[in-house]
């Protein structure tokens with residue numbers, strides 16, 4: 152019975168079978184006219200394919216051919232004829248009944264039980280299910296008695312190129328250092344294609360760059376993006392929007408494509424030295440500034456970022472080195488010139504500093520582009536300040552005889568305005584230093600006089616102050632100490648000391664002797680006063 156009931160299954164090159172894999176360039180969006188054209192073109196190819204799949208028949212030794220092919224995504228008006236089961240004992244009189252079971256039997260795949268024709272009733276999608284395992288059977292129509300043991304066969308869904316490449320991980324963000332060598336790898340992008348990678352070129356991808364040349368390139372096979380231009384400068388341009396395309400069919404015409412965006416940011420390197428905008432900076436400092444006070448600021452610009460843009464400052468040389476110092480405002484990156492020692496307008500009116508700005512972190516790769524430093528000159532002029540007048544002596548000592556009449560001259564003090572303006576000076580005696588007002592001073596010439604006779608026995612010294620102020624000046628007065636000694640005069644009767652001798656010449660007249668005696672007394676008294 153085996154030999155007699157030989158089941159032969161023919162693959163029929165009919166209907167959708169004419170759609171070849173090559174026609175698979177057809178995709179969901181194609182119009183009917185295009186389809187007809189492709190069907191015709193692909194006929195030859197499909198026939199070749201038929202040589203290996205068209206016949207599913209049974210020999211004595213077993214099933215030799217066991218596959219049908221059906222093209223995916225067929226959307227014609229009629230169900231697709233997948234293939235035909237045929238038994239050679241089928242004389243065509245209807246006494247054999249073909250039965251189909253397995254995956255999709257009765258739903259997706261229906262069989263005409265008389266002719267053995269199998270049709271697909273639905274559009275198949277290879278990317279959803281690539282193959283179906285079915286069972287073919289031939290039974291006697293009247294008895295349902297199997298004429299063959301059930302036999303499995305497979306319906307393979309034939310791929311068409313109906314899926315474009317997709318970048319599932321895009322958009323990409325990548326960073327690469329500025330000034331990188333040409334060919335430096337930036338990032339690898341990858342597209343996937345849902346079509347059959349084992350058959351045809353429907354999933355064979357080629358990468359190309361649509362936007363981003365001439366700065367970047369992409370390797371066609373790997374999707375690795377590399378730099379393509381030397382000396383790309385972050386300070387000139389930092390961001391690049393690159394568009395990469397992946398195309399199937401090996402990149403050929405008619406392939407499907409997908410794109411992704413790659414935002415590439417250049418990272419910084421230290422490729423710029425700091426630079427002063429000016430060759431000379433002018434500053435001014437008032438002579439009344441105190442050490443530590445700020446005189447002025449200057450800045451060297453460095454367009455690099457972070458530590459590549461850090462700038463240190465120092466004074467290299469100049470006659471102002473001992474009078475000024477430089478610190479850095481780390482927030483603004485400015486050099487701050489400060490007074491180190493007081494300056495005096497009347498002594499020196501300008502100073503010069505040679506200032507250097509440098510990058511503390513130099514990248515050895517770019518060292519030859521340096522030096523990473525710059526110098527400039529800072530000229531500082533000293534401004535005159537309205538200073539208080541200065542007394543010509545640190546203090547004054549005067550003497551006045553006791554009991555001298557009111558208005559007796561005591562002495563004269565002298566103060567001067569040292570400023571260029573040389574304002575006239577006015578004097579006064581602060582009242583608290585001379586509470587009893589023994590003295591007056593002429594406000595204009597500084598002459599001190601008594602206001603009444605002084606008594607040495609009551610107060611032998613008067614320590615007063617005199618202040619001097621400029622007319623129209625804004626500063627405090629200058630003060631000087633004035634010590635006045637009250638000189639003793641002989642207001643008590645002179646007494647002879649016992650051991651003192653009075654020498655009288657023998658041959659002088661008495662009147663003359665008296666005068667000589669008085670003179671000697673006077674000298675004696677004067678010596679007493681001076682020795683006190």
Ligand SMILES: [Ca+2]
Nearest residue numbers: 311312313346
């Ligand atoms: Ca496909």
Ligand SMILES: [Ca+2]
Nearest residue numbers: 314346353399
């Ligand atoms: Ca594809």
Ligand SMILES: [Ca+2]
Nearest residue numbers: 423453455459
């Ligand atoms: Ca720099």
Ligand SMILES: [Ca+2]
Nearest residue numbers: 419420422455
């Ligand atoms: Ca830079």
